[in-house]
Amino acid sequence: MAEAEAQEENCDxxxxxxxxxxxxxxxxxEEMEKITVRAAWMxxxxxxxxxxxxxxxxxxxxxxxxxxxxxxxxxxxxxVLKESKGEEE
Amino acid sequence: xxxxxxxxxxxxxxxxxxxxxxVRRQGFNKCPGDDFKLPFRTLNRGEVADSATMSQPVxxxxxxxxxxxxxxxxxxxxxxxEAEKIKQWKLTVESELTQKERKLQENRNIIEAQHKTxxxxxxxNEKLHLKLEDELCEKKDLLKENTASRxxxxxxxxxxxxxxxxxxxxxxxxxxxxxxxEELHSNVERMTVAFEELxxxxxxxxxxxxxxxxxEAEKMEKLKRDxxxxxxxxxxxxxxxxxxxxxKDDVIRxxxxxxxxxxxRIADLxxxxxxxxxxxxxxxxxxxxxxxxxxxxxxxxxAEVTQxxxxxxxxxxxxxxxxxxxxxxxxxxxxxxxxxxxxxLTAEFETSIANLKSLxxxxxxxxxxxxxxxxxxxxxxxxxxxxxxxxxxxxxxxxMQVEELSGRLEKMExxxxxxxxxxxxxxxxxxxxxxxxxxxxxxxxxIHGLKAQLTSTAEKEQDYLNQLLTLKTDLEQEMLxxxxxxxxxxxxxxxxxxxxxxxxxxxxxLKKLQESHKDSKKEEENTKQLVENLEEANGQLRNELESxxxxxxxxxxxxxxxxxxxxxxxxxxKKQVENKTKCIEELQQENKVLKKKITAESKKTSIYEGKVxxxxxxxxxxxxxxxxxxxxxxxxxxxxxxxxEKHKHEYDKMVEEKDAELKVCKMKQQEQLSSxxxxxxxxxxxxxxxxxxxxxxxxxxxEKENLVKKHSQNRVPETEMEHKKIRTYFPGTQIxx
Numbered sequence: 001m002a003e004a005e006a007q008e009e010n011c012d013x014x015x016x017x018x019x020x021x022x023x024x025x026x027x028x029x030e031e032m033e034k035i036t037v038r039a040a041w042m043x044x045x046x047x048x049x050x051x052x053x054x055x056x057x058x059x060x061x062x063x064x065x066x067x068x069x070x071x072x073x074x075x076x077x078x079x080v081l082k083e084s085k086g087e088e089e
Numbered sequence: 090x091x092x093x094x095x096x097x098x099x100x101x102x103x104x105x106x107x108x109x110x111x112v113r114r115q116g117f118n119k120c121p122g123d124d125f126k127l128p129f130r131t132l133n134r135g136e137v138a139d140s141a142t143m144s145q146p147v148x149x150x151x152x153x154x155x156x157x158x159x160x161x162x163x164x165x166x167x168x169x170x171e172a173e174k175i176k177q178w179k180l181t182v183e184s185e186l187t188q189k190e191r192k193l194q195e196n197r198n199i200i201e202a203q204h205k206t207x208x209x210x211x212x213x214n215e216k217l218h219l220k221l222e223d224e225l226c227e228k229k230d231l232l233k234e235n236t237a238s239r240x241x242x243x244x245x246x247x248x249x250x251x252x253x254x255x256x257x258x259x260x261x262x263x264x265x266x267x268x269x270x271e272e273l274h275s276n277v278e279r280m281t282v283a284f285e286e287l288x289x290x291x292x293x294x295x296x297x298x299x300x301x302x303x304x305e306a307e308k309m310e311k312l313k314r315d316x317x318x319x320x321x322x323x324x325x326x327x328x329x330x331x332x333x334x335x336x337k338d339d340v341i342r343x344x345x346x347x348x349x350x351x352x353x354r355i356a357d358l359x360x361x362x363x364x365x366x367x368x369x370x371x372x373x374x375x376x377x378x379x380x381x382x383x384x385x386x387x388x389x390x391x392a393e394v395t396q397x398x399x400x401x402x403x404x405x406x407x408x409x410x411x412x413x414x415x416x417x418x419x420x421x422x423x424x425x426x427x428x429x430x431x432x433x434l435t436a437e438f439e440t441s442i443a444n445l446k447s448l449x450x451x452x453x454x455x456x457x458x459x460x461x462x463x464x465x466x467x468x469x470x471x472x473x474x475x476x477x478x479x480x481x482x483x484x485x486x487x488x489m490q491v492e493e494l495s496g497r498l499e500k501m502e503x504x505x506x507x508x509x510x511x512x513x514x515x516x517x518x519x520x521x522x523x524x525x526x527x528x529x530x531x532x533x534x535x536i537h538g539l540k541a542q543l544t545s546t547a548e549k550e551q552d553y554l555n556q557l558l559t560l561k562t563d564l565e566q567e568m569l570x571x572x573x574x575x576x577x578x579x580x581x582x583x584x585x586x587x588x589x590x591x592x593x594x595x596x597x598x599l600k601k602l603q604e605s606h607k608d609s610k611k612e613e614e615n616t617k618q619l620v621e622n623l624e625e626a627n628g629q630l631r632n633e634l635e636s637x638x639x640x641x642x643x644x645x646x647x648x649x650x651x652x653x654x655x656x657x658x659x660x661x662x663k664k665q666v667e668n669k670t671k672c673i674e675e676l677q678q679e680n681k682v683l684k685k686k687i688t689a690e691s692k693k694t695s696i697y698e699g700k701v702x703x704x705x706x707x708x709x710x711x712x713x714x715x716x717x718x719x720x721x722x723x724x725x726x727x728x729x730x731x732x733x734e735k736h737k738h739e740y741d742k743m744v745e746e747k748d749a750e751l752k753v754c755k756m757k758q759q760e761q762l763s764s765x766x767x768x769x770x771x772x773x774x775x776x777x778x779x780x781x782x783x784x785x786x787x788x789x790x791x792e793k794e795n796l797v798k799k800h801s802q803n804r805v806p807e808t809e810m811e812h813k814k815i816r817t818y819f820p821g822t823q824i825x826x
Contacts, residue, residue, distance in 0.1 A: 008737075009258070010225075010228070011733055011737075014228055014231075014232060015730065017232065017235060018235065018722070018726045020335060021235050021238060021239060021242075021722070022719070022722075022723070024242050025238070025242060025715060028245055028246060028715070029715070029716075031246070031249045031707055031710070032245070032249065032426065032711075032712055033716075034713075035249055035252050035253060035256070035708065036705065036708060038253075038256045038260075039252075039256065039704070039705060040509070040594050041137075041703050042256060042259055042260065042263065042701065045263050045267075045700065045702060046263065046694050046697075046698060049266060049267065049270060049694075050691060050694065051264070052270065054274060055270060055273065055274060056276070058274055058277040058281065059277060059680070061277070061281045062277045062280050062281050062284070062680075062799050065284030065288065066280075066284050066673055067283045067287075067797065068284070068288045069287045069288045069291065069669070069673075071286075072288050072291040072292055072295065072530050073291055073619045073666050077301060078300070079295060079298075080295075080298060080299075080659075083299065083302040083303070083306065
């Protein structure tokens with residue numbers, strides 16, 4: 001009988017352990033779900049940030065504008081020099 | 090037990106002690122009688138039987154024996170009763186024994202069955218134990234798995250916590266990167282706007298500068314061209330003026346030579362007039378002529394000075410015109426207009442020139458004719474007057490000189506009149522100058538053209554003058570000759586008349602020529618007036634030029650200032666461009682740094698993504714594993730739980746049943762044991778009794794047999810019947826005790 005009682009106790013303990021495990025697993029699942037959601041949100045954010053074409057386009061516009069300015073400034077001085085040389089000539 | 094009691098009372102001896110006692114009693118009992126053998130045997134047997142069971146002390150037997158002796162009779166009755174009772178009891182006991190034996194057998198069978206069942210149950214228990222052990226092992230394994238899963242779960246918790254922390258950090262970094270991206274975007278937009286503005290400003294500045302430079306270049310080129318043209322023109326004018334000066338020098342030289350000749354002639358005349366009073370007058374006239382010559386010299390010197398001044402002025406004007414270049418573009422247009430006007434004027438002049446040329450040609454023709462005639466006349470006169478030629482020549486020379494002087498006086502008077510006229514004309518010309526002030530620039534060209542014309546006309550006039558002088562000389566010679574001829578050729582009245590007519594004609598022509606000369610002189614005077622006017626205009630123009638110079642200086646200064654400003658602007662723009670380039674470079678560097686940061690962040694993010702992916706995969710796998718394990722565990726647990734419950738129930742039931750059965754069995758066993766014990770005791774008793782009874786029976790049988798033998802012949806069947814009955818009564822008693 002004692003053995004049966006011990007076995008029952010072990011069974012109860014095991015059941016309790018299993019229930020605890022289940023609860024813990026459920027909590028872990030919830031946490032994991034939350035984490036996955038956050039990770040998914042993170043990836044989404046990172047993807048949106050990386051694939052944001054505005055930056056690239058703005059940088060291209062900047063480069064284009066800068067090159068235009070350079071060209072025009074260079075043209076300006078070159079033309080001025082040429083004209084001055086033409087006038088001197 | 091009541092029956093036993095008497096036995097006890099009677100004989101409760103021990104077997105060991107009972108046997109001898111029994112033997113004694115048998116021996117003792119035999120003594121009383123044989124009728125009582127049976128009961129005694131029975132008693133003995135009972136006693137024997139009882140002795141086996143009885144354990145009363147032997148001391149009472151002695152006392153009881155004494156009492157028995159006394160109550161033997163009573164006892165015999167009692168014995169009979171008791172024997173009967175015993176018999177009944179035996180029967181009952183036998184029945185009971187049989188029943189009990191049956192019961193025992195049944196119980197034994199039951200026991201065996203229960204043993205079997207117990208064995209089966211034990212087997213089953215063993216199996217169940219094994220199963221339980223297996224299940225316990227499985228439980229242990231499951232517990233281990235659970236512990237492992239718990240460890241994993243703990244690890245997962247830790248990793249989850251780490252991951253949450255990292256995600257929080259990443260979120261912060263993500264937000265920071267977003268802010269940085271936004272800032273970068275705004276900065277980039279600002280930079281684009283600034284660059285575009287710079288581009289527009291640069292374009293506008295460039296275009297403005299280009300336009301201005303082009304305009305200035307064009308202006309400069311035009312000015313250069315104009316200057317070159319003017320320089321060329323002025324060089325031409327200078328050359329022409331030089332030629333004029335040379336010609337004037339030549340004229341002056343000629344005049345000087347003539348003066349010398351005249352002086353010589355005057356000297357001769359003085360020498361001659363020493364002889365004559367006319368020579369004094371001629372001297373006076375000579376003096377007057379000298380004065381006039383001096384005046385002419387002064388006029389010539391003045392003309393030379395004026396020429397030099399004009400030359401200087403021309404040079405200054407050249408210089409000023411070289412300096413003045415910008416305003417002449419507008420002046421060109423005006424010049425064009427004036428060109429048209431002056432073209433008409435030139436046309437008119439050309440017409441006049443053509444007319445003059447025609448007149449000149451006509452005059453030349455006439456002169457040729459006159460020359461021819463004069464040549465003829467000279468030939469005639471030479472033949473006629475050789476001697477008088479000298480005197481006449483002298484006189485003619487004198488007269489010529491006088492006439493020349495008179496002419497010069499007339500010229501001077503005419504000049505004076507002309508001067509008066511010139512003054513009037515000056516006034517008119519001033520008005521004209523006032524009118525023509527608006528056309529200053531073109532008048533320079535007019536000046537140039539007119540100067541050229543003047544030179545040409547002067548040349549022509551000089552030629553004309555020379556020619557006229559020569560003509561005059563010739564004509565005066567001819568007149569003299571004609572007068573001589575009149576004196577000489579009274580006879581030649583017709584010729585004189587003709588000559589007079591010719592002279593009149595020539596005079597008319599001369600008058601016309603004079604008029605023309607006057608006209609030309611007027612024109613010369615006009616041109617001189619114009620020259621003077623133009624000189625005044627030049628002075629005004631000089632003033633204007635000075636003003637223009639000032640203006641030009643101002644404009645130059647303004648231009649210089651503008652140029653300086655433009656240079657400053659250019660420098661500023663250069664600085665701005667440099668600054669902007671620096672800014673651009675800085676921004677580029679920042680962009681590079683940001684790009685590097687972005688790359689690093691991208692790398693980080695990629696790494697983090699990889700990690701996240703790995704973690705995701707791990708988490709997915711872990712989740713899957715967890716789920717699977719959970720499911721499995723749950724299933725197993727459920728199954729196990731169900732099985733356990735079932736087993737529990739079954740076991741409980743079984744256990745209860747078994748307990749109950751066991752209890753029942755135990756009770757039964759106890760009862761059975763007790764019954765067995767009792768039965769055994771009874772059996773022992775019975776066996777003892779039976780043994781005793783058997784012995785008694787045997788004795789009785791022996792006795793009967795003996796009796797039978799004695800009465801055998803008669804009662805053999807009865808005794809056999811009795812023996813059979815007895816044997817039937819004691820079937821079981823044959824078993825040894």
